[in-house]
Amino acid sequence: xxxxxxxxxxxxxxxxxxxxxxxxxxxxxxxxxxxxxxxxxxxxxxxxxxxxxxxxxxxxxxxxxxxxxxxxxxxxxxxxxxxxxxxxxxxxxxxxxxxxxxxxxxxxxxxxxxxxxxxxxxxxxxxxxxxxxxxxxxxxxxxxxxxxxxxxxxxxxxxxxxxxxxxxxxxxxxxxxxxxxxxxxxxxxxxxxxxxxxxxxxxxxxxxxxxxxxxxxxxxxxxxxxxxxxxxxxxxxxxxxxxxxxxxxxxxxxxxxxxxxxxxxxxxxxxxxxxxxxxxxxxxxxxxxxxxxxxxxxxxxxxxxxxxxxxxxxxxxxxxxxxxxxxxxxxxxxxxxxxxxxxxxxxxxxxxxxxxxxxxxxxxxxxxxxxxxxxxxxxxxxxxxxxxxxxxxxxxxxxxxxxxxxxxxxxxxxxxxxxxxxxxxxxxxxxxxxxxxxxxxxxxxxxxxxxxxxxxxxxxxxxxxxxxxxxxxxxxxxxx
Amino acid sequence: xxxxxxxxxxxxxxxxxxxxxxxxxxxxxxxxxxxxxxxxxxxxxxxxxxxxxxxxxxxxxxxxxxxxxxxxxxxxxxxxxxxxxxxxxxxxxxxxxxxxxxxxxxxxxxxxxxxxxxxxxxxxxxxxxxxxxxxxxxxxxxxxxxxxxxxxxxxxxxxxxxxxxxxxxxxxxxxxxxxxxxxxxxxxxxxxxxxxxxxxxxxxxxxxxxxxxxxxxxxxxxxxxxxxxxxxxxxxxxxxxxxxxxxxxxxxxxxxxxxxxxxxxxxxxxxxxxxxxxxxxxxxxxxxxxxxxxxxxxxxxxxxxxxxxxxxxxxxxxxxxxxxxxxxxxxxxxxxxxxxxxxxxxxxxxxxxxxxxxxxxxxxxxxxxxxxxxxxxxxxxxxxxxxxxxxxxxxxxxxxxxxxxxxxxxxxxxxxxxxxxxxxxxxxx
Numbered sequence: 051x052x053x054x055x056x057x058x059x060x061x062x063x064x065x066x067x068x069x070x071x072x073x074x075x076x077x078x079x080x081x082x083x084x085x086x087x088x089x090x091x092x093x094x095x096x097x098x099x100x101x102x103x104x105x106x107x108x109x110x111x112x113x114x115x116x117x118x119x120x121x122x123x124x125x126x127x128x129x130x131x132x133x134x135x136x137x138x139x140x141x142x143x144x145x146x147x148x149x150x151x152x153x154x155x156x157x158x159x160x161x162x163x164x165x166x167x168x169x170x171x172x173x174x175x176x177x178x179x180x181x182x183x184x185x186x187x188x189x190x191x192x193x194x195x196x197x198x199x200x201x202x203x204x205x206x207x208x209x210x211x212x213x214x215x216x217x218x219x220x221x222x223x224x225x226x227x228x229x230x231x232x233x234x235x236x237x238x239x240x241x242x243x244x245x246x247x248x249x250x251x252x253x254x255x256x257x258x259x260x261x262x263x264x265x266x267x268x269x270x271x272x273x274x275x276x277x278x279x280x281x282x283x284x285x286x287x288x289x290x291x292x293x294x295x296x297x298x299x300x301x302x303x304x305x306x307x308x309x310x311x312x313x314x315x316x317x318x319x320x321x322x323x324x325x326x327x328x329x330x331x332x333x334x335x336x337x338x339x340x341x342x343x344x345x346x347x348x349x350x351x352x353x354x355x356x357x358x359x360x361x362x363x364x365x366x367x368x369x370x371x372x373x374x375x376x377x378x379x380x381x382x383x384x385x386x387x388x389x390x391x392x393x394x395x396x397x398x399x400x401x402x403x404x405x406x407x408x409x410x411x412x413x414x415x416x417x418x419x420x421x422x423x424x425x426x427x428x429x430x431x432x433x434x435x436x437x438x439x440x441x442x443x444x445x446x447x448x449x450x451x452x453x454x455x456x457x458x459x460x461x462x463x464x465x466x467x468x469x470x471x472x473x474x475x476x477x478x479x480x481x482x483x484x485x486x487x488x489x490x491x492x493x494x495x496x497x498x499x500x501x502x503x504x505x506x507x508x509x510x511x512x513x514x515x516x517x518x519x520x521x522x523x524x525x526x527x528x529x530x
Numbered sequence: 531x532x533x534x535x536x537x538x539x540x541x542x543x544x545x546x547x548x549x550x551x552x553x554x555x556x557x558x559x560x561x562x563x564x565x566x567x568x569x570x571x572x573x574x575x576x577x578x579x580x581x582x583x584x585x586x587x588x589x590x591x592x593x594x595x596x597x598x599x600x601x602x603x604x605x606x607x608x609x610x611x612x613x614x615x616x617x618x619x620x621x622x623x624x625x626x627x628x629x630x631x632x633x634x635x636x637x638x639x640x641x642x643x644x645x646x647x648x649x650x651x652x653x654x655x656x657x658x659x660x661x662x663x664x665x666x667x668x669x670x671x672x673x674x675x676x677x678x679x680x681x682x683x684x685x686x687x688x689x690x691x692x693x694x695x696x697x698x699x700x701x702x703x704x705x706x707x708x709x710x711x712x713x714x715x716x717x718x719x720x721x722x723x724x725x726x727x728x729x730x731x732x733x734x735x736x737x738x739x740x741x742x743x744x745x746x747x748x749x750x751x752x753x754x755x756x757x758x759x760x761x762x763x764x765x766x767x768x769x770x771x772x773x774x775x776x777x778x779x780x781x782x783x784x785x786x787x788x789x790x791x792x793x794x795x796x797x798x799x800x801x802x803x804x805x806x807x808x809x810x811x812x813x814x815x816x817x818x819x820x821x822x823x824x825x826x827x828x829x830x831x832x833x834x835x836x837x838x839x840x841x842x843x844x845x846x847x848x849x850x851x852x853x854x855x856x857x858x859x860x861x862x863x864x865x866x867x868x869x870x871x872x873x874x875x876x877x878x879x880x881x882x883x884x885x886x887x888x889x890x891x892x893x894x895x896x897x898x899x900x901x902x903x904x905x906x907x908x909x910x911x912x913x914x915x916x917x918x919x920x921x922x923x924x925x926x927x928x929x930x931x932x933x934x935x936x937x938x939x940x941x942x943x944x945x946x947x948x949x950x951x952x953x954x955x956x957x958x959x
Contacts, residue, residue: 134885157816197821200882208886209820216656234655234919363753400720402699409700410579410815412658421757422714423764424721430761431724438726484743491739497733498738512729519725520739524747525758 093138114162153413165190204271246271305329366401384447426493433522580818584874584891595911632850639900643957649890649924665703679707791848821882890924
């Protein structure tokens, strides 16, 4: 068993979660590699009562017809609040992974269905892949999003059948062998297998207005023979989900998708193909268990290798949630209606990653797709917003980085103060000349002269806030 | 072009606070050095994302197969007029969608080339792969560099300032370049390096510290290197952009609640106020009309309203306003507009009042430089001429449209950018 260091634990928390406070990182370090991974993955055992109490006090999402209490911003506020305040970081990160994988968007789908889909993803996030995929195939939001509800036997709609294969399970070509995984004929035949899959609304008397039921309309379902992947049978949609989940191409595609989201991007090299095969084998041997796949990846030497460190570009949600959590900034979602804080939905929209509303069915593209001049400036503006979020009352609704929080992290001299904040916001490894520039920044007066740094209150309010902004603008902070 | 690392380091040497005043220096330099070739020739690309229904954009109104394949979606001949009762017919067998009256006006003035049947062999019906094919001009969709990025690397690299830009919060792959960072601009007012409003006196210190940090080198090819260069370019370009676009004024009223019009207005502001700007890129989404592409709220299909009609109307109104704005600022002779989408849609409608993924499509090239008219050949809809998925066969390789524009307008080298020689389609003479 390799040593499990503070940096290892910080790396694990940045990836399986959004990043830890120094205390969380220390607690995680003490558990060792396997113990730390097991604790993150077995999140159901972690008491999340404090979060649930905040959620109960801050939201009323019981009636989707009450648009003052149930709307897009409210469900975004709800999920982002969970991400910031949860003790079960992996639960929210994994739900975000699946939301991005089975990307469905409120741009087309009513928020009530988006909300239900989010719970489905959260509840089944660690199931067998077959089980999750079938839940999604029957999910009202997905049936609307990819036109399943209008897919009828007279003239099938191919939208779901295509993306089911291309994006949700195996890809156009096998990610290891490069062979074509399916034909246009398979798309058409699979579309037929799902004809008649639709939803029926809750009864007029049903108080649960979310209660849409999945049904197969026998009049619209094509029950004739279909030929899929060279096999001919009277395939149902359920049969197709099982067939797809059992394909080696699916094992490889899901293993790669998971690995690249949580560990590092893979190339076409033989080493990286072997990495995909190794984790595809775990998927197969565990009977398609997502939990087994997750555990294998997070405990692997690949995950803790030098190549994995800071190898991923943070998504905007990771920037926002991570910086709040790492700094221990105050966040209060506010209470129902009256003083709800829309700060988190607003900043995520500003940074182009609105939860519940990915740009298209392929989800948010990773890594350098997040990086362009507009998004960089927006990230820096968010950094400034957080760094300068003074609040006379940190218990008030909204986001604040209080003087006391900054004071706790500020040390007696410029060097130690820079190191303290670089550690908390990563820990980030930054070259010595940049560290020196940051130190000089702390010591400069308004004319740019170096006059020294003393950690008094006015200096903390100006210079330490400025330092947080500058560190969050560093290239090193954009990766995790 | 956004500032390259080399230029930045060269110019910032010995300067303490680069960001505040150097952009003017760059502007001066860019006017002093005449960029090679394509002076004053500019292009704006409009990408319609999701697969625009070409058959309901350029409508084959005499083709009985069009009507038999699309019992609900096909426009009746009697519907082919605009809301002022003017005919939308552009030839003895083609008409424009009735929502496109502004583009029809430009067509009648000889400023619109419509190239029919544009596609490629063995077309992919995947949005993502087909977009990559078009972005990279590589039929396998391979390679990380876009065709316009290659052009920019070759032709715009020596220009300082913002010579190319994407409007929006993302950078399309067409503009992925290997030597330069092409900026994305989502909102002028937010395109800035902002520091603590509580301590404005500390702004320069923060900008200096940021500039020092972003002047570092990272291992080439790694994410950190790209992030660092982008960050630096963003902050430098922001200063320049803010100063320039503030001087824009126009008598043209762009349509409200039209996201393409908003983007084209930003493009116009850049083109009008920044003489070095040569390549702008805008996008409009939601063309993936698998269902409800026409209105049916009354219980009857209404082709004159609904999703596709609304999108096409946005396109038409936005292009017209943009053209007028350029015209009033004396730039109409300098700007070519090219529209594309990753594929057309299936000739046969599905049962959802929509259409599934298709293949070849019509492209529009618009502007004073264009020789207006119809080019290429509208593909046959006959059953024997459709492929096994029921899609049309292309008649014009999309890369020949690119080549025509590169060679005849941008004075680029199409063969080196596209890897092969393609025929001149003739819409630029």
